[in-house]
Amino acid sequence: MDASPAPRLVPSTAELNTTHRDLRFHPTITEHPKILSSEQIAAFNRDGYLAPFRIFSEAEIADIRRYFDDLLARTLAAGGDSYSITTAHLRHGRVYDLLTNPHIVALVKDLLGENVIGWGSHFFCKLPGDGKRVSWHQDSSYWPLSHSKTVTAWLAIDDAGVENACMRFIPASHLLGHLTYTLSENDETNVLNQTVIGAEEFGQPIDDELKAGEISIHSDLLLHGSEPNQSKRRRCGLTLRYCPTGVRAELGWNAKGVVVSGKDESGHWANPRRPESD
Secondary structure (H helix, E strand, O other): OOOOOOOOOOOOHHHOOOOOOEOOOOOOOOOOOOOOOHHHHHHHHHHOEEEEEEOOOHHHHHHHHHHHHHHHHHHHHOOOOOOOOEOHHHOOHHHHHHHOOHHHHHHHHHHHOOOEEEEEEEEEEEOOOOOOEEEEEOHHHOOOEOEOOOEEEEEEOOOEOOOOOOEEEOOOHHHHOOOOOEEOOOOOOEOOOEEOOOHHHHOOOEEEOEOOOEEEEEEOOOOEEEOOOOOOOOEEEEEEEEEEOOOOEOOOHHHHOEEEEOOOOOOOOOOOOOOOOO
16 A cells, blocks of 8 residues: 555646636437436436436445455555545556446446546545535536536445435536635645535535445536534445546546547547556
8 A cells, every 4th residue: 555645636726727628517418328217317417416326236335345444444554544545446456347337337328428438536435523524516626627528426335324424416506607616725624625605505405315335426517515424424435437538638637537438539548457456
């Protein structure tokens, strides 16, 4: 296990240039989805998220949880924290397998099309009594990508409910485009470094409660966040990020991208092989 300091979760604001990026919501136009219904496609376009989808059985997710428990223990022993296991598919074969899981990819393809890149994998693990919140934010603010076309599959490693600080969404907020945020880099109680102030003015938040082994899927422009975990139960989720192959990445982020469906004709994304080590 690498004992170097935990990486920054996102590029600094100074590194991102938003002037030439397309920060608009691009509705799904799939005419013949294979897994999702036409009603679900319409709901995603309207609300910005879909949930829940059962991916793993209780036995399967219990095995994944044991794997994560060991990975977390090694990370903590090496000086990291419960949020520092990021871009994990480039180092851990089992996380690569989750990113490329055919059941998850099939759902994503119905939203993004046939040619899909999986480029992100990040464990967000709130330990019991953690006390840190994830303030209201839009994912697209953080990423050096040419278009706001990424969707996130959030896999519940543990049961995630209101008690242990599940994610919260503001439905339809993705239709507002890119919103102004305030920097919160010096707030030690906030996991991330951006906050959209007064987000509740844009709609009534809903709780994304999931059972372990289920996923939700949300747009990169959807306002979301989570409260501090004040309970005695851990709440761990794995975020898996996907975009169409036509999206372009700056700051070397194309090195993260795995072709999970179809082809990347341009060769922009590095498409690394599955790591042999875990």
